[in-house]
Amino acid sequence: MTDNAFDLIDQALRSGGPEAGFDLLAQRVLREKNYPLLFEVRLLKKRHELGLPLIQVDDSAAMPPDTRREYDKAFIDAAREVGGLFLADGNIQRAWPYFRAIGETAPVAAAIEKFDATMDMGEDLDAAAALMMRVGPLSRAASEADEATRAKIFAVVLEVLGNFVTGSGKIAPPVACWLVAAKA
Numbered sequence: 001m002t003d004n005a006f007d008l009i010d011q012a013l014r015s016g017g018p019e020a021g022f023d024l025l026a027q028r029v030l031r032e033k034n035y036p037l038l039f040e041v042r043l044l045k046k047r048h049e050l051g052l053p054l055i056q057v058d059d060s061a062a063m064p065p066d067t068r069r070e071y072d073k074a075f076i077d078a079a080r081e082v083g084g085l086f087l088a089d090g091n092i093q094r095a096w097p098y099f100r101a102i103g104e105t106a107p108v109a110a111a112i113e114k115f116d117a118t119m120d121m122g123e124d125l126d127a128a129a130a131l132m133m134r135v136g137p138l139s140r141a142a143s144e145a146d147e148a149t150r151a152k153i154f155a156v157v158l159e160v161l162g163n164f165v166t167g168s169g170k171i172a173p174p175v176a177c178w179l180v181a182a183k184a
Contacts, residue, residue: 017047033089039082039098044073076102087111118172121161128171129157 005028013021022045029037036058047054049068063071083098084107093112099108133142133154142150164173 018023035082039078119175121171123169
């Protein structure tokens with residue numbers, strides 16, 4: 001943020017108090033898509049509203065049960081908001097920690113299910129086929145095959161990759177994404 005941003009926050013604090021300052025800061029970081037900072041601003045605002053120290057030094061510090069419930073709700077709401085913003089931007093990886101922290105994996109699983117992308121393998125079919133022969137699931141089978149079998153595999157890979165050449169000449173086969181989870 002620039003010095004001007006700090007001046008704006010100072011003006012908001014003077015005219016509308018701490019809530020206005022927190023709201024202005026939240027709007028600013030949201031506009032900048034600084035979602036992790038938005039999460040922190042949401043929690044700072046709730047800590048202020050609850051009369052808690054703004055800087056949390058000890059997570060195990062005693063809080064009255066009603067205060068703890070209210071703070072925990074704010075934490076969950078902020079995590080959902082920030083995780084949702086990352087998902088809306090197509091950033092599943094950055095959304096995951098927020099949803100995992102609150103035990104809600106369904107939004108991330110749904111995003112992975114809808115994931116639809118292609119891999120840019122360049123414009124050289126021979127180089128793309130050679131890469132597939134060296135990397136990934138095909139590489140082990142190809143490495144254990146004799147030269148004649150490898151040549152047949154290579155020809156099939158060339159033919160299959162040819163189906164994914166775009167109008168601009170790029171080789172762009174679809175990709176997949178897997179979600180692996182375990183529960184104790």
